[in-house]
Amino acid sequence: MIVYGPIPSRRLGQSIGINNIPPKTCSYSCVYCQLGRTTQMQMERQAFYQPEDIFREAQIKLKQLESEHKTADYFSFVPDGEPTLDLNLGKAIRMLKPLGVKIAVITNASLLWQDDVREDLMEADWVSLSMDAASEDTWRRIDRPHGKLKHRDVLRGILEFSNVYRGTLVTETMLVDGINDDDACLEGIAQQLALIHPKKAYILVPTRPPAESTVRRASTESLKRAVAIFRGVSGADVACITGDEAEEGFFFTDNITEDILGIASVHPIRDDIVDSLLARKHADRSVISTLIDEGKLIEYAYEGKTFYRRNLQKS
Ligand code: SF4
Incomplete structure (x- = not known):
């Protein structure tokens, strides 16, 4: 058949x-x-x-x-x-x-x-x-x-x-x-x-x-x-x-904040990737600035690009 x-x-x-x-x-x-x-x-x-x-x-x-x-x-x-x-x-x-x-x-x-x-x-x-x-x-x-x-x-x-x-x-x-x-x-x-x-x-x-x-x-x-x-x-x-x-x-999760923290605790996330993850959940950059202000996410530069990683001391 x-x-x-x-x-x-x-x-x-x-x-x-x-x-x-x-x-x-x-x-x-x-x-x-x-x-x-x-x-x-x-x-x-x-x-x-x-x-x-x-x-x-x-x-x-x-x-x-x-x-x-x-x-x-x-x-x-x-x-x-x-x-x-x-x-x-x-x-x-x-x-x-x-x-x-x-x-x-x-x-x-x-x-x-x-x-x-x-x-x-x-x-x-x-x-x-x-x-x-x-x-x-x-x-x-x-x-x-x-x-x-x-x-x-x-x-x-x-x-x-x-x-x-x-x-x-x-x-x-x-x-x-x-x-x-x-x-x-x-x-x-x-x-x-x-x-x-x-x-x-x-x-x-x-x-x-x-x-x-x-x-x-x-x-x-x-x-x-x-x-x-x-x-x-x-x-x-x-x-x-x-x-x-x-x-x-x-x-x-349905929660973009938890999603970003979950990914960033395993692997640094590049700036443009963060943007596409936010866009998919109809969220804006305030999610990232809040996490940085709370000390949960660390922003850093590498080879001319911006990355984010989890601040494991704050998890
Ligand atoms: S799983 Fe691999 S071996 Fe099996 S049919 Fe697909 S491609 Fe071929």
Whole structure:
């Protein structure tokens, strides 16, 4: 079955899945993959299923939903492998669009350095890019890419795509204990996020049995640091998906003062990032001046820029 669902999804609402890749064909073999180890590792695109067959199944699925007085929010390309390996991805998206349901693609982003892959994804309404590592070494350890892929090409492709894409761009970072959850890794990823400007940067942890049994989810403490560093360095809107709603809420408050103090206690925040955090909560600079007056926040200059850090003696 190429078309399945709909599956309720926190990010995409009612989402009809499109499985356009045979299991398990991928350009990565991530240590955390819930589909197990990659059996067909490849980086060359090829035709798998006919776009006409995908369209026909999608049409039947929509009719079935209609008869049940239900609707779908998205067609989501979330296959048993990497969706951009499908040479017909762009054609399939173009065929589905007239059905009036938005299109989402969740990709590991490894092939975005190829012009035709970027062109295909331009057709989608919502694209999620994987961003597990900013350094070659960590990338190889966590995503275990095809031997001929080069990390600098992947990062360049992500940047090129993010510069031209006009739909909703989000990122996914899977945090694995002891691999990509230390401060250096988190800061590297956050610096990439600052260049990509995702609408939302999602932080995830493995919630289903991973490909490698030694993989452990990052701790709550690491997640807390990741949220603070991602927000403090990139200014991105960050959300956590851990499968535990109580834990997910733990990292965020509705109180901008507490948010800023929380981030600044883990990582210095640059002036312009403070501005974007304030703007998102419709707050003004008086929040910062009050915290400085109260001695809770310290303002300092570094390399010509203004930063703020928590005064830990006042916490
Ligand atoms: S990119 Fe996705 S499908 Fe491929 S190995 Fe990683 S998690 Fe699994």
